[in-house]
Amino acid sequence: MRTFQAYDKAPWGEEKTNVPQWILDKYHPPIADMAAEEDDAYPGCVIRIAVPWDPGVRAEHLKFIAALGKSGIPGHPALLGWYVHGISTSLGEEFWFTRKAFDNLRVAGMTATLLEECFTERILAWGRAFGPNAGKLAWVGSGWIDAPDGEWEAYSKMGERIDHIALDGGLGWRGGGIETYNQLFERQGQSLDKDGHFVTDWNHPLISPKTDIQHQIWNAPRRYFGDENEICDVSKPWAAHMYRSAILRALSLGMKTLWTSDEAVALDPAVSNFFNLEAGKTGADAPDAWCWLRETECRHGIVHFKVRDFSRGLHLLDWPSCVTDPAIPFRRAPQWTDFGEPIDWTARTTMLLRSNGVACMAFEIADDFARSHAHKRMKLMVTWLDTGCSWSLSYSTGQIISSGTDAISIGAVMSPRVKAINDERIKTTTFYLPQFPAGGMFQ
Numbered sequence: 001m002r003t004f005q006a007y008d009k010a011p012w013g014e015e016k017t018n019v020p021q022w023i024l025d026k027y028h029p030p031i032a033d034m035a036a037e038e039d040d041a042y043p044g045c046v047i048r049i050a051v052p053w054d055p056g057v058r059a060e061h062l063k064f065i066a067a068l069g070k071s072g073i074p075g076h077p078a079l080l081g082w083y084v085h086g087i088s089t090s091l092g093e094e095f096w097f098t099r100k101a102f103d104n105l106r107v108a109g110m111t112a113t114l115l116e117e118c119f120t121e122r123i124l125a126w127g128r129a130f131g132p133n134a135g136k137l138a139w140v141g142s143g144w145i146d147a148p149d150g151e152w153e154a155y156s157k158m159g160e161r162i163d164h165i166a167l168d169g170g171l172g173w174r175g176g177g178i179e180t181y182n183q184l185f186e187r188q189g190q191s192l193d194k195d196g197h198f199v200t201d202w203n204h205p206l207i208s209p210k211t212d213i214q215h216q217i218w219n220a221p222r223r224y225f226g227d228e229n230e231i232c233d234v235s236k237p238w239a240a241h242m243y244r245s246a247i248l249r250a251l252s253l254g255m256k257t258l259w260t261s262d263e264a265v266a267l268d269p270a271v272s273n274f275f276n277l278e279a280g281k282t283g284a285d286a287p288d289a290w291c292w293l294r295e296t297e298c299r300h301g302i303v304h305f306k307v308r309d310f311s312r313g314l315h316l317l318d319w320p321s322c323v324t325d326p327a328i329p330f331r332r333a334p335q336w337t338d339f340g341e342p343i344d345w346t347a348r349t350t351m352l353l354r355s356n357g358v359a360c361m362a363f364e365i366a367d368d369f370a371r372s373h374a375h376k377r378m379k380l381m382v383t384w385l386d387t388g389c390s391w392s393l394s395y396s397t398g399q400i401i402s403s404g405t406d407a408i409s410i411g412a413v414m415s416p417r418v419k420a421i422n423d424e425r426i427k428t429t430t431f432y433l434p435q436f437p438a439g440g441m442f443q
Helices: 021-027 055-069 099-107 112-136 149-168 213-218 239-253 269-278 367-373
Strands: 005-009 031-035 046-050 082-084 137-139 172-174 190-192 198-200 225-228 257-259 290-292 296-300 303-307 310-312 314-317 324-331 343-350 362-365 378-385 394-403 406-414 426-433
Touching: 021 055, 031 099, 055 112, 082 112, 112 137, 112 149, 137 149, 198 239, 198 310, 225 239, 239 269, 239 310, 239 343, 290 314, 296 343, 310 314, 362 367
Parallel strands: 082 137, 137 172, 172 225, 225 257
Antiparallel strands: 005 046, 031 046, 190 198, 290 310, 296 303, 314 362, 324 343, 378 426, 394 406
16 A cells, blocks of 8 residues: 655556545645656656655654454454564665655654654554454565665664564564565564575564464464565566475564465466465474575675575585585576575586485475474485486484393484486485474484
8 A cells, every 4th residue: 555645647547546635635745756867777767755744744644554453344354464664775666765865755844853753653553453353464674775885774763673562562564676586684584694505593473373473362363474476577587496495494583474367376286286285384383394405606785795595494404424515506696695696506516425325415304394293104206317326315213222221223214225327307305204304304
């Protein structure tokens, strides 16, 4: 929903989404240009807004939010989510923070403190209006504010604070850029470990029902957590790869909802259906665990780092005796996170031989998945490239032999060797495991 905007020409069409004229006539709020031709990716488009810190605009906006809360819409079962726009790096939403926009807004009275006050006021008002359905509110986040160097930190910290106010207030979240799947989503519960693996906090309130206050108190719907997978040009040779990458990254984050186009869904119907089956599941309630071995060279500003596998519940272990290297490069469209060439390495290969002359990869099942599925019959599927190297699977059964006061864990099982014929084809081999214990591992 777009509120309190006035424009000359906007990129989404000619339907005007203005502040009501009577508000402009009554309060005469300052009007600021948010996007102008010379600094805009959409030539000829100009968006003008009535600034949200104007006292009259603030008062009438709060009345609107309260009235909508009383309308019955928040509790309607057909309502999945309601976008609450904040500060965006996407032209068409409330703030498009180019430097020119920043300068125009500052002339119209903006300070970091004033901006924080009016957004905090709105977030809290939305939470009150939706009550037990506050989790349906999808906060779109603070985004990037192109402030001058001397003011950049103040505005960045302000953005962090209003994001936390939304999360602490029980709101859900709608990201904006899952198609740039190599970026880090820190405020949505992810971090990057020293080896470049994404680590998801499965206790984050956007993900876990145990930490979702409204869900616990009122048995309200789980918080909205999603994104928009905007693979815009499906004709490009890399479109299917990038669509699949974004889908699996969303699942590794624990997202519940994705907006995308029918054309994008058709790029990979199987992975599209996989998302529908798996969305919002954690290791404790998912029927499977998975890991896509991949790697990309990335940057954040001038900082260079690697991002590694997309996974949920199954993790590659970086042991000194089980070293792997990236394999099978895929060239795709450039992204702002790229360091160097826009390449995703889509597999890994073993290069280091152990003392017994055998190369290996080692994997660990996450504790929550292992506990939920301990001692059940498992199906393990391995997709591999046949380059002539035969291999086998070793896994632990976790059987315990007790001798006096000592307990010894044994029971490693080795599968028959999988024969390779060096035909350079990608294949999938399936293993059936009679039982798999909590804390078990594969090699």
